[in-house]
Amino acid sequence: MRSKEHVPFAVAAAACLVGLSACTLNPATGERQLTLMSEAQEAAMGRQAEPQVLASFGEYPGRDWQTYVNDLGQTLAASSERPHLAWAFHVLDDPLVNAFAYPGGYIYVTRGILSHFNSEAELASVLGHEIGHVTARHSVEQMSQQQLAQLGLGVAAAVSEDFRPYAGYAAAGLQILFLKFSRDDERQSDDLGLRYMTRAGYDPDEMPNVFRTFDRMQIASGRQIPDWQSTHPNPADRVGRIESQIVRLPAELRNGKVGRDEYLRRLDGMTFGDNPRAGYAVGNTFYHPDMAFRMTFPEGWKIVNQRQAAGAVSPNEDALVVLTLARESTPDAAAQAFFKPENIQPGGRWHDSFYSFNATAADGSPIRGVVGFIKHHDAVFQLIAYSGGEVFDRYGNTMRRSLTSFGELRDRRYLDVQPARVEIVELPRAMNFAEFLRSYPSTVEAPLLAIINQVDENDTLERGRLMKRIVGGELPDR
Numbered sequence: 001m002r003s004k005e006h007v008p009f010a011v012a013a014a015a016c017l018v019g020l021s022a023c024t025l026n027p028a029t030g031e032r033q034l035t036l037m038s039e040a041q042e043a044a045m046g047r048q049a050e051p052q053v054l055a056s057f058g059e060y061p062g063r064d065w066q067t068y069v070n071d072l073g074q075t076l077a078a079s080s081e082r083p084h085l086a087w088a089f090h091v092l093d094d095p096l097v098n099a100f101a102y103p104g105g106y107i108y109v110t111r112g113i114l115s116h117f118n119s120e121a122e123l124a125s126v127l128g129h130e131i132g133h134v135t136a137r138h139s140v141e142q143m144s145q146q147q148l149a150q151l152g153l154g155v156a157a158a159v160s161e162d163f164r165p166y167a168g169y170a171a172a173g174l175q176i177l178f179l180k181f182s183r184d185d186e187r188q189s190d191d192l193g194l195r196y197m198t199r200a201g202y203d204p205d206e207m208p209n210v211f212r213t214f215d216r217m218q219i220a221s222g223r224q225i226p227d228w229q230s231t232h233p234n235p236a237d238r239v240g241r242i243e244s245q246i247v248r249l250p251a252e253l254r255n256g257k258v259g260r261d262e263y264l265r266r267l268d269g270m271t272f273g274d275n276p277r278a279g280y281a282v283g284n285t286f287y288h289p290d291m292a293f294r295m296t297f298p299e300g301w302k303i304v305n306q307r308q309a310a311g312a313v314s315p316n317e318d319a320l321v322v323l324t325l326a327r328e329s330t331p332d333a334a335a336q337a338f339f340k341p342e343n344i345q346p347g348g349r350w351h352d353s354f355y356s357f358n359a360t361a362a363d364g365s366p367i368r369g370v371v372g373f374i375k376h377h378d379a380v381f382q383l384i385a386y387s388g389g390e391v392f393d394r395y396g397n398t399m400r401r402s403l404t405s406f407g408e409l410r411d412r413r414y415l416d417v418q419p420a421r422v423e424i425v426e427l428p429r430a431m432n433f434a435e436f437l438r439s440y441p442s443t444v445e446a447p448l449l450a451i452i453n454q455v456d457e458n459d460t461l462e463r464g465r466l467m468k469r470i471v472g473g474e475l476p477d478r
């Protein structure tokens with residue numbers, strides 16, 4: 001009689017016997033795998049998601065970082081068990097600390113995670129981990145096309161094309177779906193990441209530094225690191241686990257490249273935190289310097305700014321105001337396109353190119369709203385506000401006032417804001433962390449600065465050490 005633990009293996013083995021052609025030996029993990037999806041299908045999934053991921057997040061501007069991360073990723077992937085995949089590595093223009101992999105070899109890291117690393121070897125360890133998800137074919141089977149389709153659904157599409165139930169906007173529409181791997185998968189990817197980074201000649205002792213940084217972030221803020229936190233094993237446990245593997249490595253693998261100073265010099269000037277050029281709120285007014293507009297959302301509503309849309313949700317999450325770009329080149333054409341679907345009936349025009357409308361949600365429930373189309377510089381904006389039919393009267397006037405507040409942003413105080421940036425300084429003498437903060441003030445709090453520099457607040461910092469400070473990024477008060 002088999003113990004209970006053996007049952008999943010037995011089931012898997014039996015399944016393998018049934019579908020002979022679908023059962024393969026994974027070269028990275030050495031495990032038998034049921035693969036319902038061919039390598040070509042796997043590659044197609046990653047390839048189809050790529051433009052959607054890039055449109056949702058945006059690529060970090062400039063070729064330097066893209067080339068650098070892609071070159072490093074290609075080197076690591078070439079030493080993996082699946083070197084023939086069409087590997088692609090991108091840096092996303094996103095402040096969150098995150099990295100993720102799609103089937104077929106499509107790997108993404110954010111500028112947020114890059115600004116937290118302190119060496120090239122740390123970056124190599126995270127790229128190696130993500131490569132591991134691909135080589136081990138984690139979760140390929142569970143991923144559905146539907147998940148991929150949802151990924152790229154901007155709010156614009158959600159609002160204007162099929163009227164998703166508006167409550168879902170706040171719950172699901174505002175966040176990108178991340179693939180979730182099991183903890184076992186994550187441990188396996190840690191092991192594979194360690195393998196790939198050492199094969200490429202990097203010092204494995206840099207890998208635990210990354211986990212320590214995530215651990216400190218978790219403790220400091222409780223903030224989510226999507227792929228790297230929610231389903232990942234506790235970072236503190238990962239440190240112990242990976243360290244016990246590192247000590248067992250042959251001595252010649254343990255003196256690899258760190259690349260601390262060259263990595264830090266490269267970080268100099270990188271955008272840090274939210275980029276206010278792409279929109280920011282002061283009070284309930286939203287400012288968009290790059291597109292030179294401002295708009296005031298209803299008092300007390302939660303403002304959300306995404307790459308493809310900006311909006312505000314009522315406190316009860318039963319009404320929305322959303323601003324997007326229309327595809328059409330004139331307000332009239334945009335209005336015509338908007339009213340084309342059968343489930344949207346135009347009401348009266350109430351102000352310039354603003355209209356009332358009634359609509360039916362996908363679930364059959366009635367929606368009432370107001371929508372306007374405004375030409376601003378070279379773009380046509382769609383401004384829409386709506387709620388369930390029965391609560392519309394409560395919000396109608398507030399929403400109309402919000403829509404008609406859209407206008408040109410002229411005030412230089414709001415127009416000229418710039419994002420915060422990383423600046424690298426070389427310490428001219430030894431000093432403690434408090435002295436560093438006094439000598440080189442930053443626009444972020446000391447605990448965050450300690451985390452991104454991987455120092456403790458009572459550490460003494462040696463002369464010549466490179467340190468990150470954060471400069472700029474201040475917003476007007478009012």
Ligand SMILES: [Zn+2]
Binds near residue numbers: 186
């Ligand atoms: Zn992972």
